[in-house]
Amino acid sequence: MRRRRLLMGGGMAAVGLVGLGAGGSGMAQPSVTVQRPPRLRPGATVGICSPAGATFERDRLDLVVDAVTAMGWRPKLAPHVLERYGYLAGPDAVRAADVNALFADPSVDALLPVRGDWGSARILPYLDYDQIRANPKVIIGFSDITALLLGIYAKTGLITFHGPHGVTAWRSDQVDFLRRVVVQGETLTFTNPLLGADQDRIMRDQGRIDTITPGRATGRLLGGNLSVLSGLVGSPYLPDLRGAILFLEDIGERPHRVDRMITQLKLAGALDGLAGFIFGQCRSCGPGEGFGALTLSEILRDHIQPLGIPAWSGAWIGHVEPMWTLPLGGQVAIDANRGEIRMLEPAVI
Structure with a gap:
């Protein structure tokens, strides 16, 4: 970011x-x-x-x-x-x-x-x-x-x-x-909204789901902004992500910087033992004119596909509207084929 x-x-x-x-x-x-x-x-x-x-x-x-x-x-x-x-x-x-x-x-x-x-x-x-x-x-x-x-x-x-x-x-x-x-303490199911012209089209243009590895998983939902989260590596303020569903998003980062930060998480062992992975929106994260680069999709597949866990990108999470309210630490179930996050318990009492 x-x-x-x-x-x-x-x-x-x-x-x-x-x-x-x-x-x-x-x-x-x-x-x-x-x-x-x-x-x-x-x-x-x-x-x-x-x-x-x-x-x-x-x-x-x-x-x-x-x-x-x-x-x-x-x-x-x-x-x-x-x-x-x-x-x-x-x-x-x-x-x-x-x-x-x-x-x-x-x-x-x-x-x-x-x-x-x-x-x-x-x-x-x-x-x-x-x-x-x-x-x-x-x-x-x-x-x-x-x-x-x-x-x-x-x-x-x-x-x-x-x-x-x-x-x-x-x-x-x-x-x-x-x-x-x-x-209200509801247990919601989150899926990408239909926006603008997509509401009148037979195909989706915005908010498309890219399944990296199909499947379903459950775990505690943790994550947030990639730049900020990667900056917590090595500190006692990054939760243990083993068994978690990790989601990431960012804004204004070139692909090589996204690659660098996910590599940092990987080398630090923060991706080890994840139950599932979600990448949200990365606005203004293109390579720029005249710059050869891996795409975000290629970067995510390089790092996430070998983990063998249910994973997708394109979730409506990040610097976008409407913004979901997601419980960090709450139990969720995910479906990487459908791009779905389902709360399994109320987040409040």
Whole structure:
């Protein structure tokens, strides 16, 4: 995810024991109890925070407040939500303090980052994971927020949510996924939507599924932005991916960079023992004019097909709309032939 090209990035319940490690880094972590946060009810308080990039215009924050209010929730601004330290929303310790405070605040039911961009990984060493574990809450985002979602899951077992953050488009179909997953506690089945002209065609043009290896699998769903996730390799903030369904997406990356990052995951052992693999959308990831390159399809087949696990690319996951709300750490079943993700359990209690 090339930040300069990022447009959009910009009650406790035990549901199983999982041995969490560092995704092949050899840095073992103790087993933790996977837990679901309480669902969001009408009038819930949503803490709006900035764990990554700075919000430079106040009206961007006002849009987030309006969206939260329109959902029937009460917005609560973190103390430093508009702070700025260069391109970051304040120094690392300050951004982490806001996240810690929102988890510790009994009046807050969920955390919604304003935006992604860059910076979530920098605050991971400053988070109070004991406090987070003791106060499970919905936290949702995507892009750079991948680091925060995976780090919290790895250290606490709390199911987190890959979905819209504050400055994404709160369109009705996108809101519908969010409501059904974190409010109603439904177990959804996700398949690529028909978009635009495809709704009136006898064939699909956008959102096509490319099956890499056919088959079905079940496992805990983990993943997010490839650039951010690969940056966690070797740290205690990347969950052990053995037995998981791994999904990846990105934006603004040339094919050789995607190849480099997936190679890094492979060499680190993070792909060993996966139950299944999904590659979403990679917008603006072409080779450019006059540049000979492997295609994304060829890169994925080189790395993923030898794993012999159900796998496909083209899932409607990434810097796209409508954006799904996916439970990181939740049990799912996948069908690589149909390009389908089916939740096997509610993600909230």
